[in-house]
Amino acid sequence: MRYETERxxxxxxxxxxxxxxxxxxxxxxxxxxxAEVAAPRALARALGMRGQEGLxxxxxxxxxxxxxxxxxxxxxxxxxxxxxxxDGLDLATLATALEGRNPKKSNIGIAMAAVAGVxxxxxxxxxxxxxxxxxxxxxxxxxxxxxxxxxxVERSRGAASDFEAPRDFxxxxxxRPYTQPERPRHPQPSM
Amino acid sequence: MKALVWxxxxxxxxxxxxxxxxxxxxxxxIKVTSCAICGSDLHxxxxxxxxxxxxxxMGHETMGEVxxxxxxxxxxxxxxxxVVIPFTIICGQCDQCRxxxxxxxERTNRNGEMAAKAFGHSTAGLFGYTHLTGGxxxxxxxxxxxxxxxxxHIKVPDGIPDEKLLFLSDIFPTxxxxxxxxxxxxxxxxxxxxxxxxxxxxxRSAILxxxxxxxxxxRIPERLAMAKAGGAITINFDEESVVERxxxxxxxxxxxxxxxxxxxxxxxxxxxxxxxxxxxQATMMETDRPHVLRExxxxxxxxxxxSVPGVYGGLLDKIPFGxxxxxxLTIRTGQTHVNxxxxxxxxxxxxxxxxxxxxxTHTVGLEQGPEMYKIFRDKxxxxxxxxxxx
Numbered sequence: 001m002r003y004e005t006e007r008x009x010x011x012x013x014x015x016x017x018x019x020x021x022x023x024x025x026x027x028x029x030x031x032x033x034x035a036e037v038a039a040p041r042a043l044a045r046a047l048g049m050r051g052q053e054g055l056x057x058x059x060x061x062x063x064x065x066x067x068x069x070x071x072x073x074x075x076x077x078x079x080x081x082x083x084x085x086x087d088g089l090d091l092a093t094l095a096t097a098l099e100g101r102n103p104k105k106s107n108i109g110i111a112m113a114a115v116a117g118v119x120x121x122x123x124x125x126x127x128x129x130x131x132x133x134x135x136x137x138x139x140x141x142x143x144x145x146x147x148x149x150x151x152x153v154e155r156s157r158g159a160a161s162d163f164e165a166p167r168d169f170x171x172x173x174x175x176r177p178y179t180q181p182e183r184p185r186h187p188q189p190s191m
Numbered sequence: 192m193k194a195l196v197w198x199x200x201x202x203x204x205x206x207x208x209x210x211x212x213x214x215x216x217x218x219x220x221i222k223v224t225s226c227a228i229c230g231s232d233l234h235x236x237x238x239x240x241x242x243x244x245x246x247x248x249m250g251h252e253t254m255g256e257v258x259x260x261x262x263x264x265x266x267x268x269x270x271x272x273x274v275v276i277p278f279t280i281i282c283g284q285c286d287q288c289r290x291x292x293x294x295x296x297e298r299t300n301r302n303g304e305m306a307a308k309a310f311g312h313s314t315a316g317l318f319g320y321t322h323l324t325g326g327x328x329x330x331x332x333x334x335x336x337x338x339x340x341x342x343x344h345i346k347v348p349d350g351i352p353d354e355k356l357l358f359l360s361d362i363f364p365t366x367x368x369x370x371x372x373x374x375x376x377x378x379x380x381x382x383x384x385x386x387x388x389x390x391x392x393x394x395r396s397a398i399l400x401x402x403x404x405x406x407x408x409x410r411i412p413e414r415l416a417m418a419k420a421g422g423a424i425t426i427n428f429d430e431e432s433v434v435e436r437x438x439x440x441x442x443x444x445x446x447x448x449x450x451x452x453x454x455x456x457x458x459x460x461x462x463x464x465x466x467x468x469x470x471x472q473a474t475m476m477e478t479d480r481p482h483v484l485r486e487x488x489x490x491x492x493x494x495x496x497x498s499v500p501g502v503y504g505g506l507l508d509k510i511p512f513g514x515x516x517x518x519x520l521t522i523r524t525g526q527t528h529v530n531x532x533x534x535x536x537x538x539x540x541x542x543x544x545x546x547x548x549x550x551x552t553h554t555v556g557l558e559q560g561p562e563m564y565k566i567f568r569d570k571x572x573x574x575x576x577x578x579x580x581x
Contacts, residue, residue, distance in 0.1 A: 148395045157401060
């Protein structure tokens with residue numbers, strides 16, 4: 001989630017729906033990327049772009065990296081804008097395949113329509129995330145007086161020393177000297 | 192009656208449902224006076240735990256007044272008794288209950304075969320916590336049916352407000368058991384990951400049990416402030432390296448005792464393993480995000496103890512078992528054996544050693560529960576602990 005630190009607090013209220021959309025786009029990015037890396041030949045054949053298998057696989061790696069960035073970052077905004085840029089690159093590349101006598105022009109048209117749809121989602125998501133910044137959150141609650149100890153912290157330290165840990169919860173005797181070097185209950189083993 | 196009902200991922204509603212009734216002679220019905228939303232309820236809210244069904248009533252931190260008692264529970268309970276209900280349902284008679292291992296009671300999980308398929312063996316029935324643990328209705332409601340009520344209760348005296356007693360149901364004994372599992376020595380540094388409600392209770396428990404130094408690790412400013420108020424040194428993991436700071440606080444040796452009060456939904460953006468977990472979880476190749484377990488295993492002093500009250504649900508990846516084995520670490524974990532500790536903890540509340548109500552940040556009516564789930568999950572409005580008043 002975003003907005004969880006002092007720094008991100010200043011950004012404004014969390015928008016869970018947009019965060020969910022961003023994560024969905026991240027997952028889509030990874031799935032598309034895996035398909036492009038795993039089957040560049042099949043994609044090139046379907047789009048009439050033989051000879052550009054390396055480019056398709058490269059775009060696949062870009063998609064995977066962007067998807068990981070979206071899912072793993074605290075603030076996915078720059079990564080979503082990165083997707084928008086990638087969409088532009090995809091559309092431009094597909095447009096070049098419309099030239100000449102490509103027998104798969106209809107597939108190119110379908111692919112461009114799909115990319116355009118995803119681009120619209122990417123732009124909406126990126127703009128919404130970018131707009132969220134200005135409103136500050138209410139001031140922090142003050143919990144500095146909530147000790148939980150009616151007698152104060154220092155008077156409470158060790159107040160439960162009368163508690164005896166049950167046998168099955170005790171540290172094995174053989175391991176105690178290592179945690180209490182000042183007062184070993186057994187001689188330290190010699191080297 | 193009104194109750195908070197799970198309908199799906201992030202969909203909890205305050206619905207009208209039929210009142211519960213006695214179904215077995217060992218049952219009792221209580222009128223709920225206070226209940227709370229637990230951090231582990233968020234695992235259900237976000238649907239990270241399998242086994243929920245639409246219509247399940249939420250809640251496992253409940254207290255109230257007995258209004259009806261089954262024939263076989265009349266020896267120990269009567270109408271009018273004031274009781275806190277532990278989140279674990281216990282029979283009090285099986286081999287595990289007789290040993291005090293109440294959270295693995297052998298008889299109360301009526302869907303024990305489902306749990307056995309997932310975990311190898313059945314664990315105890317729990318209130319409002321999936322059908323893997325019995326599918327029992329929870330206590331975020333006006334009334335609660337308590338199965339095995341002759342054993343599953345903590346009688347509490349009049350004259351102490353609900354707010355001081357309610358957390359005997361779960362988070363106080365859970366934090367306490369986490370600290371007890373560490374068998375704290377006066378020379379120990381106890382590092383606690385997660386300063387949510389269980390972490391806060393673990394901090395107070397470690398102080399009461401005499402730890403030399405308690406360190407709380409989180410990134411929510413309000414939680415860190417509350418941890419500091421309870422006597423902890425705080426580390427904001429967004430702003431500094433946890434490993435470096437812990438080593439600095441312990442002369443480079445690491446904390447002797449480490450407590451994971453986070454569990455399966457660790458947030459640690461920016462680390463390589465956190466990115467790995469996010470991707471694996473998002474692509475359904477891993478159920479939990481065990482960043483805290485990895486960090487604890489790495490930073491804990493050799494021959495130290497890892498205590499894990501944080502809830503994990505399934506399969507965890509890239510656990511550094513080499514570090515655990517070669518450093519000779521002890522791992523202690525488990526759901527809380529609530530009734531094993533509550534007599535002692537009730538006495539400490541009565542004597543004024545501790546007042547667990549410090550953790551309550553929001554008190555609202557039951558009908559505001561769905562909204563509070565979201566606020567609690569998103570850590571908005573300084574929310575650390577929500578108490579509901581039906």
